[in-house]
Amino acid sequence: MRFALRPSFVAEPIATGWQAVKALAVLLAISVAIMIPLGLILVQVDLPTAIRGQRVEPPPKQLRDLFVALAFAPVFEELVFRSWLSGxxxxxxxxxxxxxxxxxxxxxxxxxxxxxxxxxxxxxxxxxxxxxxxxxxxxxxxVPSWFIAQFRWFVWGSSLIFGLIHLGNDDTPSGLLGLIAVAPQMIGGVLLAYTRTRLGLGWAILHHSLYNAVFFGVPAALR
CATH class of the missing domain: 4.10.860 (DNA Excision Repair, Uvrb; Chain A)
Structure with missing residues (x-):
């Protein structure tokens, strides 16, 4: 919570090994806990979007979406949005x-x-x-001194843009509902920034991939 309110810079990851595994488990649990209530709100206020989300896609598209969600997006998005937070x-x-x-x-x-x-x-x-x-x-x-001094703005700005970029998803509604829909990504961006700086880039990619696995796996299990 302190990091979310005022992100602070660290020169090297502060957790490794089993300690990093436990930290990642907690961060993933927080990510899911944030996703579920916001997702339920979106379902209640935008039923057509929920119906579209339940539509069964053909196997080739399912496999493509699974690859993008679990492999490509975590690697590409962490490289673009958070790899440089080492400063x-x-x-x-x-x-x-x-x-x-x-x-x-x-x-x-x-x-x-x-x-x-x-x-x-x-x-x-x-x-x-x-x-x-x-x-x-x-x-x-x-690491330039100006980056350390302005670190919090880099975290907040990258997290905001990380959320807004998801407005381009095919199943994301427009307007205020769209902002509600991508709010988990904005908050998740801060959590991923914490993972990246405190655990390392590889852990952030794994965090991202596991979060997406839950996001895809839970609706599939409920169908």
């Missing part, structure tokens, strides 16, 4: 690539381009930045 120069440089990728994603949502061409380009830009990070991360490890 190191190489990571911040990668963050610039992530910003360009994010702008391409937003443009794709706004313009509804044919075949999601801009989304594909965003993926290329994000992973080009990753190549650049691999080449420079050992040398450029310094």
């Amino acid at each position: 190191r120069v190489a990571a911040l440089r990668y963050g610039l690539f992530g910003l360009v990728a994010l702008m391409l994603l937003l443009a794709d949502i706004a313009l509804a381009t044919s075949g999601r061409a801009l989304s594909g380009l965003a993926v290329v830009v994000a992973f080009a930045g990753l190549v650049q990070w691999v080449r420079t991360h050992e040398a450029d490890r310094a």
Whole structure:
């Protein structure tokens, strides 16, 4: 809660091994506890969306959605939104690539381009930045003082944008209901930022993937 109200910077992860496993279990439980009541509210006030969410998709689309939710989205979104929260120069440089990728994603949502061409380009830009990070991360490890001083704004801003980017999902309603629908992602962005900085990037990717597994698995089990 202290981190959510005023995110603070740490130079290195503070939990490893079994301690990190226990911390991740608690963070995942908090994520689910936030998701369930907000999801129930959305179902009550927007029944058509709930009905669309219960629609059974053909197996190829189910497999594609499962791959995106459990593998691609956790890796891609954590790289773009939170990998650079280490504050190191190489990571911040990668963050610039992530910003360009994010702008391409937003443009794709706004313009509804044919075949999601801009989304594909965003993926290329994000992973080009990753190549650049691999080449420079050992040398450029310094953390600028301005990043530490403004760290909370980077966490809050990235979490807000992380939630808003989900307004582009096909089953997300518009207007105020849309903001309610993506509120768990905004809050989850703060939790994932905590996981990333206190446990490490790999743990944040795992946290993201497990959360999505619950999100997909519970409705499927109830059908």
